[in-house]
Amino acid sequence: MSRKPALRVRKSGALxxxxxxxxxxxxxxxxxxxxxxxxxxxxxxxLFWVLRAGTDVSADGLRVRALLGSTEIPWSRVDQLGPDxxxxxxxxxxxxxxxxxxxxxxxxxxxVIAAGGQQLQGDEEDGSVAVDDxxxxxxxxxxxx
Numbered sequence: 001m002s003r004k005p006a007l008r009v010r011k012s013g014a015l016x017x018x019x020x021x022x023x024x025x026x027x028x029x030x031x032x033x034x035x036x037x038x039x040x041x042x043x044x045x046x047l048f049w050v051l052r053a054g055t056d057v058s059a060d061g062l063r064v065r066a067l068l069g070s071t072e073i074p075w076s077r078v079d080q081l082g083p084d085x086x087x088x089x090x091x092x093x094x095x096x097x098x099x100x101x102x103x104x105x106x107x108x109x110x111x112v113i114a115a116g117g118q119q120l121q122g123d124e125e126d127g128s129v130a131v132d133d134x135x136x137x138x139x140x141x142x143x144x145x
Contacts, residue, residue, distance in 0.1 A: 055101045062101065065102065
Protein backbone atom coordinates (compact mmCIF):
# COMPACT_ATOMS: atom_id res chain seq x y z
CA MET A 1 0.00 0.00 0.00
CA SER A 2 1.29 3.45 -0.81
CA ARG A 3 2.72 5.52 2.02
CA LYS A 4 0.53 8.60 1.50
CA PRO A 5 -3.21 7.89 1.46
CA ALA A 6 -5.48 9.84 -0.87
CA LEU A 7 -8.06 10.19 1.93
CA ARG A 8 -7.97 9.82 5.70
CA VAL A 9 -11.33 9.19 7.35
CA ARG A 10 -11.34 9.67 11.12
CA LYS A 11 -13.85 9.69 13.95
CA SER A 12 -15.92 12.78 14.66
CA GLY A 13 -14.19 15.86 16.04
CA ALA A 14 -16.76 15.86 18.84
CA LEU A 15 -15.07 12.76 20.29
CA UNK A 16 -11.76 14.62 20.35
CA UNK A 17 -13.34 17.51 22.27
CA UNK A 18 -15.03 15.08 24.69
CA UNK A 19 -11.72 13.31 25.33
CA UNK A 20 -9.98 16.62 26.03
CA UNK A 21 -12.75 17.68 28.44
CA UNK A 22 -12.53 14.31 30.20
CA UNK A 23 -8.76 14.70 30.49
CA UNK A 24 -9.09 18.16 32.04
CA UNK A 25 -11.81 16.84 34.37
CA UNK A 26 -9.61 14.03 35.67
CA UNK A 27 -6.66 16.29 36.48
CA UNK A 28 -8.02 17.36 39.90
CA UNK A 29 -8.99 13.77 40.75
CA UNK A 30 -5.57 12.44 39.74
CA UNK A 31 -3.83 15.21 41.67
CA UNK A 32 -5.81 14.61 44.87
CA UNK A 33 -4.28 11.24 45.64
CA UNK A 34 -1.47 9.13 44.26
CA UNK A 35 -3.81 6.10 44.27
CA UNK A 36 -6.18 7.94 41.92
CA UNK A 37 -3.45 9.03 39.50
CA UNK A 38 -4.07 6.11 37.07
CA UNK A 39 -7.57 7.53 36.43
CA UNK A 40 -5.95 10.01 34.05
CA UNK A 41 -4.93 7.13 31.76
CA UNK A 42 -8.55 6.51 30.72
CA UNK A 43 -9.12 9.83 28.92
CA UNK A 44 -5.56 9.67 27.53
CA UNK A 45 -6.32 6.26 25.98
CA UNK A 46 -9.56 7.61 24.52
CA LEU A 47 -7.72 10.64 23.15
CA PHE A 48 -5.08 8.43 21.53
CA TRP A 49 -7.81 6.18 20.07
CA VAL A 50 -9.70 9.14 18.58
CA LEU A 51 -6.52 10.50 16.99
CA ARG A 52 -5.37 7.12 15.60
CA ALA A 53 -8.50 5.13 14.69
CA GLY A 54 -9.85 5.53 11.18
CA THR A 55 -9.59 4.37 7.61
CA ASP A 56 -6.90 5.44 5.15
CA VAL A 57 -7.85 5.14 1.48
CA SER A 58 -5.44 4.93 -1.44
CA ALA A 59 -5.48 3.59 -4.97
CA ASP A 60 -3.86 0.39 -3.64
CA GLY A 61 -6.50 -0.35 -1.00
CA LEU A 62 -7.73 0.43 2.49
CA ARG A 63 -5.89 0.58 5.81
CA VAL A 64 -8.21 0.24 8.80
CA ARG A 65 -6.57 1.59 11.95
CA ALA A 66 -7.53 0.74 15.52
CA LEU A 67 -6.05 1.72 18.88
CA LEU A 68 -3.16 -0.74 18.76
CA GLY A 69 -3.02 -2.18 15.25
CA SER A 70 -4.05 -1.82 11.64
CA THR A 71 -5.28 -4.02 8.80
CA GLU A 72 -4.38 -3.46 5.17
CA ILE A 73 -6.91 -4.57 2.56
CA PRO A 74 -6.07 -4.38 -1.15
CA TRP A 75 -8.97 -3.40 -3.42
CA SER A 76 -8.74 -6.80 -5.13
CA ARG A 77 -9.98 -8.43 -1.87
CA VAL A 78 -12.97 -6.05 -1.45
CA ASP A 79 -16.20 -7.42 -2.89
CA GLN A 80 -18.73 -4.94 -1.46
CA LEU A 81 -18.97 -1.93 0.80
CA GLY A 82 -22.26 -1.83 2.66
CA PRO A 83 -23.91 0.16 5.46
CA ASP A 84 -25.46 -1.18 8.64
CA UNK A 85 -28.68 0.23 10.16
CA UNK A 86 -26.65 2.81 12.14
CA UNK A 87 -25.01 4.24 9.00
CA UNK A 88 -21.58 2.70 9.56
CA UNK A 89 -19.90 1.03 6.57
CA UNK A 90 -18.32 -2.43 6.42
CA UNK A 91 -16.28 -4.12 3.72
CA UNK A 92 -17.29 -7.59 2.59
CA UNK A 93 -14.15 -9.35 1.42
CA UNK A 94 -13.92 -11.94 -1.33
CA UNK A 95 -13.24 -14.66 1.28
CA UNK A 96 -16.51 -13.84 3.10
CA UNK A 97 -15.00 -11.89 6.02
CA UNK A 98 -16.56 -8.59 7.05
CA UNK A 99 -14.43 -5.71 8.33
CA UNK A 100 -15.99 -2.52 9.68
CA UNK A 101 -14.34 0.57 8.23
CA UNK A 102 -13.64 2.83 11.20
CA UNK A 103 -14.94 6.35 10.68
CA UNK A 104 -16.57 5.63 7.30
CA UNK A 105 -20.30 6.39 7.15
CA UNK A 106 -22.86 6.39 4.37
CA UNK A 107 -22.32 10.15 4.10
CA UNK A 108 -18.63 9.89 3.24
CA UNK A 109 -18.77 6.58 1.33
CA UNK A 110 -18.75 8.29 -2.11
CA UNK A 111 -15.55 10.15 -1.15
CA VAL A 112 -13.94 6.85 -0.08
CA ILE A 113 -14.84 5.20 -3.39
CA ALA A 114 -13.59 8.20 -5.38
CA ALA A 115 -10.32 8.40 -3.44
CA GLY A 116 -9.68 4.73 -4.14
CA GLY A 117 -10.29 5.21 -7.86
CA GLN A 118 -12.86 2.42 -7.89
CA GLN A 119 -15.93 1.84 -10.06
CA LEU A 120 -19.34 1.45 -8.41
CA GLN A 121 -22.30 -0.79 -8.90
CA GLY A 122 -25.04 0.08 -6.39
CA ASP A 123 -27.73 -2.11 -4.86
CA GLU A 124 -30.94 -0.15 -4.33
CA GLU A 125 -32.38 -2.57 -1.74
CA ASP A 126 -29.77 -2.38 1.01
CA GLY A 127 -27.54 0.50 -0.10
CA SER A 128 -24.46 -1.72 -0.51
CA VAL A 129 -21.96 -0.96 -3.22
CA ALA A 130 -20.04 -3.55 -5.23
CA VAL A 131 -16.50 -2.43 -5.90
CA ASP A 132 -14.83 -3.49 -9.13
CA ASP A 133 -11.07 -3.16 -9.27
CA UNK A 134 -10.20 -1.69 -12.69
CA UNK A 135 -6.88 -3.57 -12.67
CA UNK A 136 -8.58 -6.88 -11.84
CA UNK A 137 -11.55 -6.33 -14.22
CA UNK A 138 -13.82 -8.50 -12.06
CA UNK A 139 -17.45 -9.02 -12.93
CA UNK A 140 -20.26 -8.17 -10.50
CA UNK A 141 -20.45 -10.81 -7.81
CA UNK A 142 -16.70 -11.20 -7.56
CA UNK A 143 -16.22 -13.82 -10.31
CA UNK A 144 -12.99 -13.37 -12.25
CA UNK A 145 -13.39 -12.47 -15.93
